[in-house]
Amino acid sequence: MSLGQSLRRTYRSLFARIVFVYLVSMIALSTTTTLVAVDQFNQLGREWLQRNEIDMAHHLTRVLQDSLDDGVDAPSTRAAVEQVMTINPALSLYALDTDGTVVGAYGPDRCGLGRRIDRGAIDELLSDMPMLPVYADMPCRGDEGVFSVAPITYGPQQQSGYLMVQLEANTDVSMANIWQTSSISRTLLIAGCVALALTLAVGLALFAFLTRRFSRLTRTVQHFAEGDYRQRSPESIDDEIGRVGRAFNDMAATIEAQVEALHDTDRQRRELIANLSHEFRTPMTSLLGYAKQLDRRPLDDETRSGLDAIRANVERLAQLADQLSQMSRANIAGRPLCPSTFSFAELANDILGKFHPRALEKGIELRVENQAAIAEVSADIELIDHALTNMVDNAITATNTGGTVSIRILEFDDARLKIGVRDTGVGIPEKEIPLISQRFYRTTVGRERGEGTGLGLAIVSEVLKRHESQLVIESKPGKGTCIWFTLPRTILDERSIHPS
Ligand SMILES: Nc1ncnc2c1ncn2[C@@H]1O[C@H](COP(=O)(O)OP(=O)(O)O)[C@@H](O)[C@H]1O
Ligand SMILES: [Mg+2]
Numbered sequence: 001m002s003l004g005q006s007l008r009r010t011y012r013s014l015f016a017r018i019v020f021v022y023l024v025s026m027i028a029l030s031t032t033t034t035l036v037a038v039d040q041f042n043q044l045g046r047e048w049l050q051r052n053e054i055d056m057a058h059h060l061t062r063v064l065q066d067s068l069d070d071g072v073d074a075p076s077t078r079a080a081v082e083q084v085m086t087i088n089p090a091l092s093l094y095a096l097d098t099d100g101t102v103v104g105a106y107g108p109d110r111c112g113l114g115r116r117i118d119r120g121a122i123d124e125l126l127s128d129m130p131m132l133p134v135y136a137d138m139p140c141r142g143d144e145g146v147f148s149v150a151p152i153t154y155g156p157q158q159q160s161g162y163l164m165v166q167l168e169a170n171t172d173v174s175m176a177n178i179w180q181t182s183s184i185s186r187t188l189l190i191a192g193c194v195a196l197a198l199t200l201a202v203g204l205a206l207f208a209f210l211t212r213r214f215s216r217l218t219r220t221v222q223h224f225a226e227g228d229y230r231q232r233s234p235e236s237i238d239d240e241i242g243r244v245g246r247a248f249n250d251m252a253a254t255i256e257a258q259v260e261a262l263h264d265t266d267r268q269r270r271e272l273i274a275n276l277s278h279e280f281r282t283p284m285t286s287l288l289g290y291a292k293q294l295d296r297r298p299l300d301d302e303t304r305s306g307l308d309a310i311r312a313n314v315e316r317l318a319q320l321a322d323q324l325s326q327m328s329r330a331n332i333a334g335r336p337l338c339p340s341t342f343s344f345a346e347l348a349n350d351i352l353g354k355f356h357p358r359a360l361e362k363g364i365e366l367r368v369e370n371q372a373a374i375a376e377v378s379a380d381i382e383l384i385d386h387a388l389t390n391m392v393d394n395a396i397t398a399t400n401t402g403g404t405v406s407i408r409i410l411e412f413d414d415a416r417l418k419i420g421v422r423d424t425g426v427g428i429p430e431k432e433i434p435l436i437s438q439r440f441y442r443t444t445v446g447r448e449r450g451e452g453t454g455l456g457l458a459i460v461s462e463v464l465k466r467h468e469s470q471l472v473i474e475s476k477p478g479k480g481t482c483i484w485f486t487l488p489r490t491i492l493d494e495r496s497i498h499p500s
Contacts, residue, residue, distance in 0.1 A: 015211035022203055030196050041185070047133040049167050050146040054125070054132075057150035057165045060084060060093070064163065068095070068154040072104030081106040092166040094139055095154060096122075102139050103161065104154075112139025122149050122162060138166050213241050221248060229256040270328040277325035284318045312450065323455040326386075327462075337380045337466055344375045344417060344487075348407040351388050355396055355405075363401035369408045377417050377487040379467055384487070387463040390456040391421040391483055397451065398425030398481065412486045420484030427477035437461045437471055 063084060067076040072095040085091055085106070095104030100117040121136035126149060135144040148165045179186060217233050224231040232252060235245030291311045299307065345368060352359075352366045359366045377384075388407070395405040403424040412418035426445055428436060435441045440454040457471070464470050464485050475481040 013211070014214060015207060018207050018211065019204060022207065023200075026196065026200060026203075030192070034192070037188070043133060046135075046146045046168065050133050050148070053148050053165075053167050054130075055148065056167070057148040057163050060165060061150045061152055061163050065152065068152055068163075069156070069158070071155045077104070078106070092138075092140065094164045094166070095152065096162040096164055098160050098162075100162075105139065107140055107166070115139040117164065121147075122164075125149050126151070136164075138168075140166075210241070213237075217241060217245050217248070220245075224248075224252055224255075229259055274325055274328040277321040277328070280321040281318065281325075284314055284321065287314050288318070316450070316453075319451075320453045320455075323453045323459075327455060327459055338382070339378050339380055341376055341378045342381050344372075344377050344409050344419065345370045347381065347385060347388070348409065351385065351392055352407065354389065355392055358396060359405070362396065362399070364396060364399050365404045367404060367406040369406050372409045372411050372417055374489075375409045375417060376489060377419075378490055379487050380463075383463045383466065387460040388419075388421070390460050394456060395421050395423035395425060395481070395483075397449075398427075398445075399423045400425065403480075408482075408484075415490065416486040416488055418484055418486050420482050422480065422482040424480040427479055427481055428473065428475040429477055430475075433473050433475060436473065 064077065064080050067074065067080040070076045081093055084093070092105075092107030094102050094106070094112060094117075096117055097103050100119045100122060102112050102115045102117065105112045115137075117136050117139065121134050124130050125134045125147070133146050136147055137143070138145040138147070145166055145168045147167055149162050152161055152163045153159060154161055179189070213235065217235065220231045220233045229252065232249050233245035235242040288311065291307060291314065294307055295304075295311075348368045348370075352368060355366060392405060392407070399405055405421070405423045405425075408418075408420040408422055410418040410420070428443055432443050436443060437457040437460070438454075439458040442452055442454040446452050446454070461471055467487060469485045469487060471483060471485055473481070473483050
């Protein structure tokens with residue numbers, strides 16, 4: 001089997017499919033979990049920050065309130081904020097009016113003036129039991145962040161408003177940054193990867209165990225379907241696969257018993273046919289003898305033509321009885337093959353030798369064309385002799401004077417030889433090609449000729465089936481026919497030698 005074929009087979013296996021679905025689900029699950037975990041950790045960090053610093057704006061209000069009375073942009077306010085910011089330079093402070101509009105910005109670059117902060121977020125954070133984290137759009141950053149807020153009054157008119165402190169620094173929190181600076185994240189990530197690898201390994205091992213049992217059961221059923229009726233499943237575990245295995249065993253036992261019974265009936269039928277056809281032969285030989293005796297006497301034309309018809313029909317009956325007897329006695333389907341390695345060219349020459357007188361009489365040339373380097377095959381020589389004799393007989397019958405019948409021996413591939421019987425005879429109409437190897441089928445030409453029984457090629461097909469081969473028929477009416485098959489060069493395997 002090529003690499004591509006075995007890959008394709010693995011891909012189509014149940015195990016590969018389960019593993020594929022499992023891997024995809026695991027990847028999807030771990031990606032989603034990681035994303036959710038990172039987001040939740042991020043939120044948790046911000047929640048902690050807000051929880052710890054929730055009063056920061058109140059504390060700062062106490063420090064800044066006096067200067068705020070001068071106005072949000074008054075030099076005293078700026079000086080006071082600068083003082084605060086020397087303690088924590090990352091802080092960004094904003095003074096908001098009651099609508100939430102930024103009226104004073106004290107961040108490092110004083111941006112965000114005129115921006116409006118959602119009042120809902122401010123009210124939520126100032127409520128008795130705020131649900132943390134509470135986010136609001138940060139005036140400078142434009143994205144959401146946690147904050148601390150406290151009510152203030154500002155300016156000479158004592159306008160109400162809020163002091164808002166942005167609690168998160170303007171630093172970018174990237175995954176790479178977290179990986180480099182957070183030992184908790186690092187430990188969690190490593191633990192997650194190890195857990196994932198362990199789950200994958202355990203899952204794959206479990207699937208392999210389950211599918212191996214299933215594959216074993218599939219193989220058993222396949223071998224059974226191929227004709228090895230002794231195959232049984234060894235399943236003993238009481239689960240679904242085990243139950244299928246045991247149900248298969250029960251079914252297999254029933255089928256095996258039925259097949260044995262069928263073989264028995266078949267054997268009896270063959271014996272009956274063999275005995276009957278044998279019994280037919282004696283009276284027919286005797287009939288032919290009487291016909292020959294009568295033939296020697298002077299007879300009028302009508303009686304002679306009647307006698308000829310009797311002889312022709314008795315000869316045909318004798319031939320039929322002979323073929324039937326051969327077919328049942330050879331017991332091709334039932335008897336064990338006796339394979340041996342022999343030179344095919346020698347066998348071909350022997351067979352053509354048998355037909356030499358007939359070919360000479362008909363004016364037909366007989367030839368062996370051996371084009372194979374080593375024309376040795378491994379087969380049951382008796383059966384192959386029988387099959388090839390039938391084929392040459394057909395070819396000679398179909399060929400007229402001046403024609404040629406040849407046995408061709410060619411290389412098929414490394415393991416098999418291709419053997420063909422070719423003639424330059426009448427050929428077979430295309431429609432009849434698939435039918436001629438059926439039992440008792442004779443072509444129109446064959447029937448008109450009145451000879452033959454239609455059993456020859458059926459026997460040949462049986463013989464080839466036993467050799468795991470088959471007939472291939474190529475023919476052109478009026479031009480000729482080539483009927484070929486292949487045979488193995490090496491010894492046949494056990495199964496075909498001792499069929500069940
Ligand atoms: N080489 C061939 N050329 C033409 N017809 C053929 C050839 N071989 C077989 N046939 C036809 O196929 C039919 C079946 O052949 P076969 O099974 O050997 O029966 P039989 O020879 O007893 O008639 C025959 O009627 C015969 O005419
Ligand atoms: Mg024949």
